[in-house]
Amino acid sequence: MRRRALALLPFAALPARAQGIPPAPRPLVLAEDASLRLGELFENAGDAGQAVIGAAPAPGRRMMLDASQLSMIARRFNLAWRPLSGEERSIVERPGRPLPREEVEALLREDLVRLGMDPDAELELPGFAPPSVPLGTLPQAMLESSSYDAATRRFATTLVVAADGMASWRGRLTGRALSTVPVVIATRRLAVGDIVGPADVREIRLRAERVRPGTAQRAEEVAGRQLRRPIAANLPYVLVDLTAPTIIAKNQLVLMVLDGPGLAMTAQGRALEAAARGDRVPVMNLGSRSVVEAEAIGPGRVRVLPGAVPVQIARRN
Template identity: 60%
Template sequence: MRWLFLFVLLAAPSRADVAPLARQDLAVLRPHAVVEDAVIRLSDLFDDAGQNAARVIGPAPAPGRRVVVEPAQLLAIARQNGVAWRPLTGSDAVVVERPGRAIQREEVVDLLRADLVRLGVDAGAELELPGFQPPMVPIASFAQLALEQPSYDVATNRFAATLVVVAEGMPTLRVRVAGRAVATAAVVVATRRLALGETVRPGDVRVVRQRVERVRPGLATDAGQVVGLALRRPVAEGLPFALADLSAPAVIEKNGSVLLVLEGPGLTLTAQGRAMEAAALGAVVPVMNLSSRQVVEGRAVAPGRVVVAMGSVPVGGR
């Protein structure tokens, strides 16, 4: 600790040092000091520090850290700087804290990704940084990040580099970072809970990347595979879409009223019917003719409209 060098001249107090002083004659100790500069000043330790209040006592702790100035150290500082103070109890100390902000993990990952892609890492890979401790910089400073000597092993998917952090008010910091690149795949997931039979809209989906080992076969990987289709089972928010659970949306509802259109050469007849099943556009659906009570099969051509070819045999007929 560099603080030790500030107090190498510290010795046991003499009788003059411990001569009685009225409590009201002593400078006021600041038990907790917060500094934002790179140095600690006399005024950070004592109120009413006198003409030397702005004098630099020593380096501040690293951003996000703290140091404790013990009574003996405080007494030496007071003597050397003409401050009328002596410890009144054994607990007279000052905690000096320097606030800081952590470099976000995402900033480091983005920086790593840019360099690692040039070394052969897939741009969509997930970068693992086990045990990563975010570097701290002064809270109001602008930090610049850079990488030195990035490396990547294709056989093991492991990478390493030296992270360089430059910020005003602190020495240049170099931190070794290492981890593994994990392959990912695109997956379409729901942005909200979707019910059975609901037609998927563009705002209902988003594409995310997940680790390959977590992506089972048969999942949608592109929004175009999902949007506009109907669900054969509900999908919870954040879960992926299985292609087998999607179908064309129904234009004919089961037991719904439909217009039966009988078409033949130069002839078109219509009748009211009731669909026996739900059907998507273009699908064949059985429909009961409400006039004849016969069930015939026709093709769904539009919502509520089924076309029956001339000469169609009633379902179950001979």
């Protein structure tokens, strides 16, 4: 029994050696809260691991501790560690997420509308970067000392953001309220000759300075019209590029209708030009070979007005 107990002594000493592993700084540290603790920075810090070294970086930020700073921290807390070279360092990062810009703009818009800003104006915030807040928190944002000049459309305010695990953030916001106008844009790419359907249009607002004259501003100005030029998705429709849809194609066989008091006649003809509803189009009567001007009244149908005279068609040599 004594010999067996002696044989186990080396194994019983292993935990004591494990407790003697010297401390060492971690190359990368992820700080969990606003305070940085010794045990987060140094491995095997022992009983002093819960001691607070100082403030951690702000959420979403990082800081670097070089060899001399790490050595000073080790001496302060009596850790048996010395840098082997001046290249040793620790990077301390604080996870975070940026406060959604949309939330800031919604809060700012509500405040500025109360001060007289156009509700449809676009907010210009040059240089603004939303602050970061700790992960898993519900931040609270508020505005202080907001002002708005209706003549210049310039505004200024102070944004205050508070959340658990961070000091309150305060930042000055300045910018302009830009006038906007309604425009109609294409929801998909359309080719020449396509007829714009209700699903092909979307109404949005754009800065007035970016909208060219003649841009469609209402969906009813576009839907049902035919394109003279192709258009890419998300581009605005221009009225000059739209026309009434063609209901008769060039050289198409049509039914010629002649209406009058006590008179109703029909004949077969050939349209010599394309035409939209209500357009005048020259049509050749296939029976008499004469050409008259008629009105396009429907797909494949034209109306010859009483008293219509033959149209002279120039022949090419």
